[in-house]
Amino acid sequence: MTRTVFRFVDHTVTPDTAPDAPPTWHRFRCLGEDEAGRACGAQSPGGEDFAAEQRWTFEHFRDHRDHTSYAQATERPWLIVPGRTGAACRR
Numbered sequence: 001m002t003r004t005v006f007r008f009v010d011h012t013v014t015p016d017t018a019p020d021a022p023p024t025w026h027r028f029r030c031l032g033e034d035e036a037g038r039a040c041g042a043q044s045p046g047g048e049d050f051a052a053e054q055r056w057t058f059e060h061f062r063d064h065r066d067h068t069s070y071a072q073a074t075e076r077p078w079l080i081v082p083g084r085t086g087a088a089c090r091r
């Protein structure tokens with residue numbers, strides 16, 4: 001007969017700041033509309049350089065003077081680690 005003992009351990013999710021963590025990534029998307037009310041949806045290329053991504057909004061605005069509204073998306077690596085500090089998930 002085999003016997004197994006399980007132990008429940010609290011875990012925390014925290015930003016992954018390790019040197020080998022994936023890079024933080026940014027992108028901007030135009031929220032402007034054309035004359036027919038269709039969403040523009042143009043997007044910056046996406047990348048690690050926030051300033052370069054932000055600069056794309058001005059480049060897009062230069063060609064579309066009425067497109068003044070943008071959404072920013074950021075992807076940041078997070079890590080689940082054992083422990084009780086920060087936001088925790090209990091099951």
Ligand SMILES: [Zn+2]
Pocket residue numbers: 030031032033040041042060064067
């Ligand atoms: Zn646009």
